[in-house]
Amino acid sequence: MRAADVAVVGDGIAGLTCALACARRGLDVVVVGARSIAAASRASAGVLAPSLAARPADDPAQRFLVAARDAWPAWLEALEEETGVRVPLRFGVLELDPPRGEGSAALPQHSRRLDARELAELEPALLPGDRPSALLHERDGADELEPLLAALDVALARRKVHRLAAGARAVEGGREGLVVDTPAERIVARHLVLAGGAWSGAMSGVSLPPAVRPVAGVTARIRGAPRLRYVVFGAGGYLVPLSDALLVGATSRDVGFDARIIAEDRGELAAVADALLGSDPSRLGDHRLGFRPMTSDGLPIIDRDPADERIVHATGYSRNGVLVAPLAASCVAALVAGERPPASLAPFGVARFGPPRASR
Ligand SMILES: Cc1cc2nc3c(=O)[nH]c(=O)nc-3n(C[C@H](O)[C@H](O)[C@H](O)COP(=O)(O)OP(=O)(O)OC[C@H]3O[C@@H](n4cnc5c(N)ncnc54)[C@H](O)[C@@H]3O)c2cc1C
Structure with a gap:
């Protein structure tokens, strides 16, 4: 014992x-x-994006999510001091086709609207698509899990x-x-x-x-992808720039503990990569499945x-x-x-x- x-x-x-x-x-x-x-x-x-949660700013859960995001830089610094291991932290999440009304009143703090020209300047590798505007959430970001x-x-x-x-x-x-x-x-x-x-x-x-149930999700890496500056949400998925790859995510299947990665998962991720970057499906690899602990x-x-x-x-x-x-x-x-x-x-x-x- x-x-x-x-x-x-x-x-x-x-x-x-x-x-x-x-x-x-x-x-x-x-x-x-x-x-x-x-x-x-x-x-x-590894996306840290409370601004994407559809909750009012004064909602107590939203306040916690924002405080959690803002705790990351100091927490990672302390971890690096303790271990010598640097964990990359990236700031800026682009939300394409945001489902929010015009005007800035409804925008989260530290978020701003971009027109199509600004978006193309900031992230030239993205396919132009049919999007009149996007949002940039400047304090949101991502870290790297490995x-x-x-x-x-x-x-x-x-x-x-x-x-x-x-x-x-x-x-x-x-x-x-x-x-x-x-x-x-x-x-x-x-x-x-x-x-x-x-x-x-x-x-x-x-x-x-x-009420904790498994919801399976799959992510993958895109080989030979262009380098992006920001995390990008759009086309029903997202892209996350890592130090050595570009991650595409994520599927969502609510069917219990079924850990198979199926053709539908691969197809969904390929469609996101194609819509945002024009990326060929054969470039996707290293698919990983995990069970989200959902409430x-x-x-x-x-x-x-x-x-x-x-x-x-x-x-x-x-x-x-x-x-x-x-x-x-x-x-x-x-x-x-x-x-x-x-x-x-x-x-x-x-x-x-x-x-x-x-x-x-
Ligand atoms: C595809 C995907 C993308 C995601 N993207 C994001 C994102 O961008 N940003 C974000 O914030 N979150 C994201 N999430 C959610 C986030 O990853 C999870 O909420 C989080 O990882 C849950 O961590 P956890 O430690 O609770 O569970 P897990 O990481 O699942 O770890 C639980 C561990 O506990 C072990 N365990 C369980 N029971 C026992 C037991 N009785 N005895 C011993 N060991 C046990 C399991 O074997 C497992 O290793 C994503 C999830 C998925 C699947």
Whole structure:
């Protein structure tokens, strides 16, 4: 039996950022992770774009998304100082054919309208298309998942966070602590962070929040693509410039845990690349599928378990899981430490889905 202050179940971006935030507070942390090849974080595009959320600026969830975006530069700087790994962060998201009315009143802060000429000057590689205007969201952007996950691995190793590559089957509550049962080892911890992504419903022994379901998504890389300056949303998808490639995304299939990449996924991504760049379908490769942990309202669950205060849920990150991860992790670490979180978690409570399901 291994003892820890905090056991984190889940090794995607949610679990790893929560583990790091707890370890930075001097807590002894163990991460239990099954390393699924269909983890959302492996397929993700890394776009940080709260301006694309169709929520009013004073909506509490929107405020959290914007604060989460604005936390990224300092958070990445601290990560680089700690690890020596630089994670590229790119600013500027172009929204083509924006579904917003004319006039600037409805625009998010730090967003501006571009006419066709300005758009062509800023991003000459884009096909002109039939678009009279576009929006540029200057503070939105994207980071890169591969270096980010690698930097998190280094940071956790430096802080002596133990990583257990196994699936947690069950949790048992006891007076000595919470016991996490895995085929490899049993862990007893004072606190438990549940960050299992789309698999959050698969563990017995906790009154799980319902409503986290897998929504499969596929991204791909375009070989030999022109270099873009901005992330581009249009033609029903998006393009994200990475250091060494151009990523195209993303499909969305709500059919459970079916991890096959099908012809329809390839066709959809090829159509986006063709519409925006005139790119040949044979140039697409490195397709990756991940299961987004979706909630019914598309918002994360970041809350203490109603039945056991020692358990904190950090799941259901849905379509904005990368965006919210660092701020959500600071909030989770504060909840673990019994402190007030640095941002309001009011929209993200477990109770919004009704009474918790009984443990299985
Ligand atoms: C195609 C695609 C594109 C996306 N693009 C963006 C984007 O541009 N911007 C953005 O912000 N978000 C994006 N998202 C969403 C974002 O990627 C997810 O919200 C986020 O990665 C979820 O992270 P997670 O750690 O909760 O889950 P995951 O990354 O799925 O990780 C969960 C991990 O926990 C493990 N696990 C689960 N249960 C257990 C258990 N009982 N025991 C041990 N291990 C367990 C799993 O094996 C898995 O490895 C995208 C998602 C997809 C699929």
